Amino acid sequence: MSIVIRPATAADGETFLSLVDALADYEKLDRPSADARERLIRDAFGPAPRISVFLGERDGTAVSYAIVLETYSSFLALPTLYLEDLFVIPDARRFGIGSAFFRFLAGEALRRGCGRMEWVVLDWNQLAIDFYEKLQARRMSEWYTYRLTAEQLREISGEG
DSSP states (O other), rough: OOEEEEEEOOGGGHHHHHHHHHHHHHOOOOOOOOOOOOOHHHHHSOOOOOOOOEEEEEEEEEEEEEEEEEETTTTTEEEEEEEEEEEEEEETSSHHHHHHHHHHHHHHHHHOOOOOEEEEEOTTOOHHHHHHHHHTTOOTOOOOOOOOHHHHHHHHOOOO
């Protein structure tokens, strides 16, 4: 069995979108709309990428993906590699793909000069929580995640 983690290219667009669909199905969420799918492809592979996408392959078949982007820590004065998604299709779990992906992403953070890597996990996803704790990742209990929707942004900005 061979595991390869690599940057996705525009030629991988449909594979990437199928893995995003698989994550939506796993989390019992709606799949991205046609407009969202276009934005995902543009933001990953367009002339001004906003995200980096990586694929994990087992024996030549893509079975996982990750989306990362950089944020910035004013106190470290260094970028942070933010992991938006890391998903391994359920049938491909338990073969070391998640661990290989995390090792790869840790190296990617170092290659980019990041001072840390961060992500969030759903409170019901005990498999992921156990995986991250096995890696000795620390759950940040002192931070709360807040969100404003697009509608709220328009209202607050006065553009709505």
